[in-house]
Amino acid sequence: MFCFQCQETANGTGCTIAGICGKKDDLANMQDLLIYLVKGIAIVHTEARKLGIKNSNADEFIVNSLFMTITNANWDKNDFFNKVRNGLEIREEIKMMIKKTGAKLSNSSDYVNWYGESNLEFESKAASQEVSILATRDEDIRSLRELIMYGLKGLAAYLQHAAHLGYKDDSIYAFMQNTLAQITDDKATLEELIGLSMEVGKYGVHGMELLDTANTSTYGHPEVTKVNIGVRQNPGILISGHDLKDIEQLLEQTEGTGVDVYTHSEMLVANYYPAFKKYDHFVGNYGNAWWEQKREFESFNGPILMTTNCIVPPKASYKDRMYTTGATGVEGVTYIEEQEDGTKDFTVIIEHAKQCEPPIEIEKGEIVGGFAHNQVGQVAGQVVDAVKNGDIKRFFVMAGCDGRHKSRTYYKEFAEELPKDTIILTAGCAKYRYNKLDLGDINGIPRVLDAGQCNDSYSLVMTALKLKDALGLESINDLPLSYNIAWYEQKAVIVFLSLLYLGVKNIHVGPTLPAFLSPNVTNFLVENFGVGSITNTKDDLDLFMNVG
Ligand code: FSO
Ligand code: SF4
Numbered sequence: 001m002f003c004f005q006c007q008e009t010a011n012g013t014g015c016t017i018a019g020i021c022g023k024k025d026d027l028a029n030m031q032d033l034l035i036y037l038v039k040g041i042a043i044v045h046t047e048a049r050k051l052g053i054k055n056s057n058a059d060e061f062i063v064n065s066l067f068m069t070i071t072n073a074n075w076d077k078n079d080f081f082n083k084v085r086n087g088l089e090i091r092e093e094i095k096m097m098i099k100k101t102g103a104k105l106s107n108s109s110d111y112v113n114w115y116g117e118s119n120l121e122f123e124s125k126a127a128s129q130e131v132s133i134l135a136t137r138d139e140d141i142r143s144l145r146e147l148i149m150y151g152l153k154g155l156a157a158y159l160q161h162a163a164h165l166g167y168k169d170d171s172i173y174a175f176m177q178n179t180l181a182q183i184t185d186d187k188a189t190l191e192e193l194i195g196l197s198m199e200v201g202k203y204g205v206h207g208m209e210l211l212d213t214a215n216t217s218t219y220g221h222p223e224v225t226k227v228n229i230g231v232r233q234n235p236g237i238l239i240s241g242h243d244l245k246d247i248e249q250l251l252e253q254t255e256g257t258g259v260d261v262y263t264h265s266e267m268l269v270a271n272y273y274p275a276f277k278k279y280d281h282f283v284g285n286y287g288n289a290w291w292e293q294k295r296e297f298e299s300f301n302g303p304i305l306m307t308t309n310c311i312v313p314p315k316a317s318y319k320d321r322m323y324t325t326g327a328t329g330v331e332g333v334t335y336i337e338e339q340e341d342g343t344k345d346f347t348v349i350i351e352h353a354k355q356c357e358p359p360i361e362i363e364k365g366e367i368v369g370g371f372a373h374n375q376v377g378q379v380a381g382q383v384v385d386a387v388k389n390g391d392i393k394r395f396f397v398m399a400g401c402d403g404r405h406k407s408r409t410y411y412k413e414f415a416e417e418l419p420k421d422t423i424i425l426t427a428g429c430a431k432y433r434y435n436k437l438d439l440g441d442i443n444g445i446p447r448v449l450d451a452g453q454c455n456d457s458y459s460l461v462m463t464a465l466k467l468k469d470a471l472g473l474e475s476i477n478d479l480p481l482s483y484n485i486a487w488y489e490q491k492a493v494i495v496f497l498s499l500l501y502l503g504v505k506n507i508h509v510g511p512t513l514p515a516f517l518s519p520n521v522t523n524f525l526v527e528n529f530g531v532g533s534i535t536n537t538k539d540d541l542d543l544f545m546n547v548g
Contacts, residue, residue, distance in 0.1 A: 001028035029126035030080035040111035042180035066156035067327035071489040072310035076329035143518035144193035154494030167214035201501025208458035220274035221374035228284030240264035241307030269452035272370035289402035289432040369450035373462035401488030428454035510534035
């Protein structure tokens, strides 16, 4: 195996024997094989599209497969066997459709031609060198191909949530597939791949915008909300991940059953949406970021529904209380299928909850969030006044991810050491490092403004654009705004590429730069975008506070 797609990769270079995340080499290889097949389907479907042939199964398959290979999403090797089998059928069906038109497929690579039937054949192909990331020998080409690939994986996650709510955009699917085809092309130059990675950022913005529209037109605009972090004395279900359609259905089905619902990690955002506030049994948020699952899932006592990554391989003590759905999977854990009519039946989880003890309280109190673009727009005047009269000196976008590394205490310390006349704009699970600190407010505006999930980084950009206009500035780079972003997995990569596409300069990415960025690609990002990493809180604060 070789995998270097996340921030916690072994020795900061790549996992080769087993993943730091827990991914074994056979699973890693099967994920590589699925990606290899996805590229093959993308090649044939891109050719088919030129002939006016469209196969919506291919669109769905590609999006779902990319999502399944995101860090900590799917741990079930059987899901990958099934997926590969299904993907081969789709690829062959499209080839047949092309053939019927009398046209000939111009690509004759192994991506479109390899075939296997048994799991054994799949495993042996999966372990072969040609399927590995390392098959691309040139480290700069490999770096750009993977930068693009991880951006597309992140984008796929957002597209799947949007599609779940009925929002699809064929132009994004077509772009995604054409791009996947291009990163298999040995003739693509470094310059072309750099251009392509910027295009991925452009579509990243479209994808996040699509999801924002899907979420807000279905559930209303997030609003300022105090979220309870304590517990009640009823049995509860904990729901984690990012999929709002899943929590909607869970809330509907648990109503009147005596079972409470709590969010974990990225699902916290559900508390901010008006549509979910009507449920009395929706108690609040339990716990912190994804990596604290082992402790927090144990003490929760009730069943846990994982709608997306991140899933930490579960401990035996709560594995039988875990359920997966969507792109996620864990061997031996019950998976909730979507039914023909598009709904999910959570009865088994609700009945399970009734047999469980109420959650053990691990915290008390409230956290405040819900500062997505619409809500911030409503207090924009107040914010602009505070900037003009000097009460707010600088904003810090501290969006992104949390993770296990000790070095991430930097973000807590950074938040604590920031001058009192600064505001943190956050989104994603990075916030758990500082959203429970008492950082106070400026003229009633909390010093930590949480927009929501990692995809709500889109909201932060909208906020920045609104501020830029209100302050009469030309570019968002003229704002008193710094970017100190924490990353972990591939959704953060699409957010990063989207920010670059929007022309945002001087983004600091930590706690370490991605291992998949080669020295030359890193130099390109430094020279053209001023991208940097982090050092220590004191030096970084000096740097940020003194940049005009
Ligand atoms: Fe991931 Fe990062 Fe959104 Fe977290 S990008 S790790 S669970 O912020 O949240 O999916
Ligand atoms: Fe290693 Fe991260 Fe890949 Fe897991 S996802 S195998 S930790 S690089």
